[in-house]
Amino acid sequence: MNMREQIEAAAARYPDQRSAIMPALLIAQKEHGHLPGPVLEEVSDILGVERVWVYELATFYTLFHTEPVGLFHLQLCDNLSCMLRRSEDLLRHLETVLGIEKGGTTPDGLFTLSTVECLGACEMAPVMQVGDDYHGDLDIARIDALLDRLRAAAGQATGAELAAAGLPGE
Amino acid sequence: MFEPVLLRNMDVPDGHLLSSYEAGGGYQALAKALREHTPDEIIDLVKQSNLRGRGGAGFPTGLKWSFVPKRADKPKYLCCNADEGEPGTFKDRIIMERDPHQLIEGMAISAYAIGAETAYVYIRGEYVLAIHRLEQAIAEAHAKGYLGTRILGSDFNFVVHIHCGAGAYICGEETAMLDSLEGKRAQPRLKPPFPAVAGLYASPTVINNVETLVCVPHIVARGPDWFRSIGPDKSPGPKLYCLSGHVRNPGLYELPMGISLRELVEDRAGGPPPGRRIKAVIPGGVSAPLIPERGLDVGMDFDSLAAVGSMLGSAGVIVIDDSTCMVKVATRIIEFFHHESCGKCTPCREGLNWVVKVLRRVEAGQGVPDDLEQLEALCKGIFGNTFCALGDGAAMGLRAALAHFEHEFVAHIEEGRCSFH
Numbered sequence: 056m057n058m059r060e061q062i063e064a065a066a067a068r069y070p071d072q073r074s075a076i077m078p079a080l081l082i083a084q085k086e087h088g089h090l091p092g093p094v095l096e097e098v099s100d101i102l103g104v105e106r107v108w109v110y111e112l113a114t115f116y117t118l119f120h121t122e123p124v125g126l127f128h129l130q131l132c133d134n135l136s137c138m139l140r141r142s143e144d145l146l147r148h149l150e151t152v153l154g155i156e157k158g159g160t161t162p163d164g165l166f167t168l169s170t171v172e173c174l175g176a177c178e179m180a181p182v183m184q185v186g187d188d189y190h191g192d193l194d195i196a197r198i199d200a201l202l203d204r205l206r207a208a209a210g211q212a213t214g215a216e217l218a219a220a221g222l223p224g225e
Numbered sequence: 226m227f228e229p230v231l232l233r234n235m236d237v238p239d240g241h242l243l244s245s246y247e248a249g250g251g252y253q254a255l256a257k258a259l260r261e262h263t264p265d266e267i268i269d270l271v272k273q274s275n276l277r278g279r280g281g282a283g284f285p286t287g288l289k290w291s292f293v294p295k296r297a298d299k300p301k302y303l304c305c306n307a308d309e310g311e312p313g314t315f316k317d318r319i320i321m322e323r324d325p326h327q328l329i330e331g332m333a334i335s336a337y338a339i340g341a342e343t344a345y346v347y348i349r350g351e352y353v354l355a356i357h358r359l360e361q362a363i364a365e366a367h368a369k370g371y372l373g374t375r376i377l378g379s380d381f382n383f384v385v386h387i388h389c390g391a392g393a394y395i396c397g398e399e400t401a402m403l404d405s406l407e408g409k410r411a412q413p414r415l416k417p418p419f420p421a422v423a424g425l426y427a428s429p430t431v432i433n434n435v436e437t438l439v440c441v442p443h444i445v446a447r448g449p450d451w452f453r454s455i456g457p458d459k460s461p462g463p464k465l466y467c468l469s470g471h472v473r474n475p476g477l478y479e480l481p482m483g484i485s486l487r488e489l490v491e492d493r494a495g496g497p498p499p500g501r502r503i504k505a506v507i508p509g510g511v512s513a514p515l516i517p518e519r520g521l522d523v524g525m526d527f528d529s530l531a532a533v534g535s536m537l538g539s540a541g542v543i544v545i546d547d548s549t550c551m552v553k554v555a556t557r558i559i560e561f562f563h564h565e566s567c568g569k570c571t572p573c574r575e576g577l578n579w580v581v582k583v584l585r586r587v588e589a590g591q592g593v594p595d596d597l598e599q600l601e602a603l604c605k606g607i608f609g610n611t612f613c614a615l616g617d618g619a620a621m622g623l624r625a626a627l628a629h630f631e632h633e634f635v636a637h638i639e640e641g642r643c644s645f646h
Contacts, residue, residue: 077405134557138553
C-alpha cells in the first residue's frame with residue numbers, strides 16, 4: 056500500500072477523521088523519515104482536516120520529528136532507573152565516540168543522539184531504543200559493538216532508506 | 226505457595242500465539258461469560274471480587290463499570306490504557322509482548338459487561354514489539370471467532386483497534402488519553418462529566434489499565450471468592466511488581482497484593498548490590514513518594530501505602546542504594562515532570578519550571594540559604610491546584626525527598642558541592 060492507502064485504511068478505524076491524524080503522522084514519518092511542512096500538508100489533504108490540527112500534533116508529541124534525524128536515532132533513556140544504573144556514563148561515551156553532543160547528528164547523517172524519558176524497560180536498564188529495537192543491559196563494550204553493527208547495516212541500506220534519512224545514497 | 230496466574234504463560238514457548246493460549250485454557254472464560262452470565266452478572270462478579278484499577282488510582286473496577294448508563298443513544302467504548310509511561314513501570318509491555326491474547330480476552334469480557342462493541346488500545350508508540358504482537362493476536366482472534374460479529378454463537382459483537390501514542394506521558398491520564406484519541410493535543414479535561422457518561426466522542430466510555438483487564442478472565446473462571454482470598458480484603462488479588470534500580474535481580478514479579486515491600490526488595494529481588502545498603506525505595510513509579518529504608522516493612526497495597534503517605538501507583542518499585550545523591554534523584558524526577566507537563570495549567574507548567582531551576586542550582590552547589598523554603602513555597606503553589614495528578618505527583622515526590630533527606634540538600638547548599646560525585 057502507498058502512503059495514501061495506508062492512511063485511508065487507518066482512518067477507517069475511527070468515526071471521526073481527526074482521530075486518524077496521529078496514525079497518519081506515524082505512517083508519513085515512516086515513509087519520509089521526518090515530517091517537513093509539505094508532508095504535513097499532504098496528511099491534512101488526505102484526511103480532509105484542518106492544517107492547524109495536523110501541525111499542532113506534529114509539534115506536541117515527541118515521537119514526531121519536524122526536522123531530519125539520522126539514519127539511526129539513538130534514544131538513550133536517562134530516567135531514574137537507568138540513571139541509577141549509570142546511563143550518564145553511556146551518554147558521555149556516545150558523545151565522545153560520535154563527536155557530537157546530545158541532540159546532535161553526526162556529519163555523515165548516520166547517527167542522531169538523544170536522551171529520552173522512561174522507555175518502560177527498566178528491568179534491562181540502562182536501555183536505549185534505536186529504530187524499532189530496544190537494547191538493554193548496556194555497558195560501554197555493548198554500546199561499541201552495537202555502533203559497529205549499525206555502521207555495517209548502514210553499508211547495506213538501500214538508496215530509498217538513505218534518502219528517507221536525508222542522506223545522499225549511492 | 227502462591228501460584229502466578231497473570232504471568233503463567235511467560236515462559237511458554239511462543240506464548241504470544243493463539244494456539245499456545247488456547248492450549249492453556251485460553252478464551253474459556255470468555256465462552257463461560259457469554260454462555261452463563263448476563264452483562265450485569267459480570268459487573269457483579271467484578272464488584273464482589275474487589276478488583277481495583279491497576280493503573281495507579283486503585284478505583285474499584287466493577288463500580289466504574291456500573292456508572293455506564295444501561296441505555297444510551299450513542300455507542301459505548303472501552304479504552305485500554307496501555308500508555309505505560311510511569312518511570313519504573315514495564316508490566317503492561319511484558320504482558321502485551323508475551324501474552325497478548327490474555328488482554329484480548331479480558332477486553333472482550335469487559336466490553337460485554339459494559340455493552341461496548343468497540344475498543345481502542347492506546348499503546349505507547351515506543352512499544353514496537355508489543356504493538357506488533359497485539360496486532361497479530363487481534364488478527365488471530367478474529368479468524369477464530371473470538372472477535373468480530375456474533376462471537377462464539379452469542380449476540381455479542383466486538384472489535385479491537387490499536388491506537389499508537391507518540392511519546393507523551395500525560396496520555397496515561399485518562400481524559401488526556403481521550404483527547405489524544407480524538408486527534409487533539411493530550412491535555413486533561415475538567416471533570417465532570419466523567420468518561421463513563423461522556424468520554425470518547427462524548428459517548429459513555431470505560432478506561433481500564435492492561436493489568437486490570439487481564440485480571441477479569443481469571444475472576445470469571447475462578448470466581449470472586451478466589452480473587453479475594455489473595456491479599457488484603459479491601460485491596461485483593463494477584464499483583465505485578467516491577468523491580469528496577471539498585472537490586473541484584475531486576476524484573477517483573479507476580480505476588481499477592483499486600484506483600485511486604487521489604488520482602489519484595491530484599492528477598493525476591495535479591496537486595497542491593499554487594500557491599501551496598503538500601504537508602505530509599507520508590508514503591509509505585511516516580512509519582513509515588515519515596516520511602517526511606519526504615520519504612521520498608523509496609524504492605525504493597527493501595528491502603529497500606531496511602532497510610533504511610535505514599536502510594537501503590539503502578540507498582541514500579543525503584544530501589545536506591547547508599548551510593549546515590551538524593552538531590553540528584555529529586556532533580557531528575559522533577560526534570561521528568563517538567564518535561565512532560567502538558568502546558569494546560571499554570572501551576573504545573575510554570576511552577577515546575579521554577580522547581581527545576583532551583584533544584585539544578587542546589588545540585589550544582591550554587592544553592593542559596595532560602596532555596597529550601599522556595600521549594601516548599603513552589604510545592605504549595607502546585608499541589609492541589611492543577612487539572613490532573615501530574616503536578617500533585619511532582620510536588621509529593623519532592624516533599625518526600627525533602628522530608629527524609631533534608632540534610633543532603635542542606636549540605637549541598639552549605640558546602641557548595643555534592644559529596645557523592
